Amino acid sequence: MMRRDWLIWVFGLSGGSGCLGHVVHAPVAVESCFPRLKAFEPYLGRVEVDCVDGFLTIRSIGLPRLAPAEPRDRMMVGIESWILRVPIPYDYHWRVPLRPEWLPEFALASPKGPIAVAVDGVPIFHYEARPDASTHPDDYDPKSDTVVRGELDQCGGHAGQGEDYHYHYAPVCLLDEHDLSQPIAYGLDGTPIYFGTGGTDYYGGGRFNDLDNLPDAPLDLCNALELERGGYAHFTTAEPPYLIGCHHGYADPGLRIEPRPMRRQGSPGPYGGRVGEPSSTLITDWYVDAEGWMHLEHTSFDGRGTSAVIYRALEGEGDCWEFEFREDASEPGTLEVHCRPGLTEPRRGRQTRQ
Numbered sequence: 001m002m003r004r005d006w007l008i009w010v011f012g013l014s015g016g017s018g019c020l021g022h023v024v025h026a027p028v029a030v031e032s033c034f035p036r037l038k039a040f041e042p043y044l045g046r047v048e049v050d051c052v053d054g055f056l057t058i059r060s061i062g063l064p065r066l067a068p069a070e071p072r073d074r075m076m077v078g079i080e081s082w083i084l085r086v087p088i089p090y091d092y093h094w095r096v097p098l099r100p101e102w103l104p105e106f107a108l109a110s111p112k113g114p115i116a117v118a119v120d121g122v123p124i125f126h127y128e129a130r131p132d133a134s135t136h137p138d139d140y141d142p143k144s145d146t147v148v149r150g151e152l153d154q155c156g157g158h159a160g161q162g163e164d165y166h167y168h169y170a171p172v173c174l175l176d177e178h179d180l181s182q183p184i185a186y187g188l189d190g191t192p193i194y195f196g197t198g199g200t201d202y203y204g205g206g207r208f209n210d211l212d213n214l215p216d217a218p219l220d221l222c223n224a225l226e227l228e229r230g231g232y233a234h235f236t237t238a239e240p241p242y243l244i245g246c247h248h249g250y251a252d253p254g255l256r257i258e259p260r261p262m263r264r265q266g267s268p269g270p271y272g273g274r275v276g277e278p279s280s281t282l283i284t285d286w287y288v289d290a291e292g293w294m295h296l297e298h299t300s301f302d303g304r305g306t307s308a309v310i311y312r313a314l315e316g317e318g319d320c321w322e323f324e325f326r327e328d329a330s331e332p333g334t335l336e337v338h339c340r341p342g343l344t345e346p347r348r349g350r351q352t353r354q
Helices: 003-011 031-038
Strands: 048-052 055-060 092-097 102-108 114-118 123-125 157-159 165-167 185-187 192-194 224-226 232-235 246-249 283-288 294-299 306-313 320-326 334-339 349-352
Touching: 031 048, 031 055, 092 114
Parallel strands: 123 165, 192 232
Antiparallel strands: 048 055, 055 092, 102 246, 114 123, 114 185, 157 165, 185 192, 224 232, 283 294, 294 306, 306 320, 320 334, 334 349
16 A cells, blocks of 8 residues: 555544545445444544455454543553564555354464454454464463563554554554444454453553453363354454464464564664564554654663654655664654565665655
């Protein structure tokens, strides 16, 4: 998605408030579709949904509200272990089965790539940080649990290796506007995910600590409940496995969408750290200015001030972005251009702003 298209998509009708400009009031394509569409109603300014050929189709840019009413709900704020990636929009086209194909035995969730999509169009990943590890709930290892390693913001998400924002935890910051009777997400196997618990002093900033929407019956190993009418539903929990412990439905690997990295894994950061590897800091702010520049601010790696990454899409250059890395947020910094792999890559390289 080129810069002009992205700016129209994000700011077209919102006056910069962070809602998608192109709003589609989704038609009811089949009778079974309506209950699923209803869950997305509060977010139709940010996602497009429809039902086509047996699938719930969801189009989004993969970012939550850009300017939330509560400042601490801004993307990335609160992260203490940062991998030097930043959230960049991506043109997602999700296809979720309307009728899950239930399995005779549960299947393990993938530790790599999305396992679900939230109703605000943001992908959801498993909590397991190792892409080759077992996700069987009995194999839980807190050392590789993204939720407890300081890598997530107060809404349960972060920018991953593909410069893609995604959740690893219940999307608690949706709860100010979400109807608890509706799913808060859908597994890529088509299973609905409802909010159960998940508010903590950190996740949600204490606003939802007392909110308990769990069913009376206990959840199974997959964090799911078998329904009387048939099928299953997942519920979020404040404890592992948080969302989906395993799948009761068939999750087609071909439905997983994961953007490729713009910046090489392990390459040195312009003012410290290595791209894709955790660095100790505190992300203090993220916002979009009037000219469309995105700003991520964090405590400097030496702890003596504030550093910043400022970036925006290049006009007419495909999915290419210009970055300015400021060791001192108040001073000019190092300029770089990076593109999604496989696209034209203009003026790639590094220079220092004069």
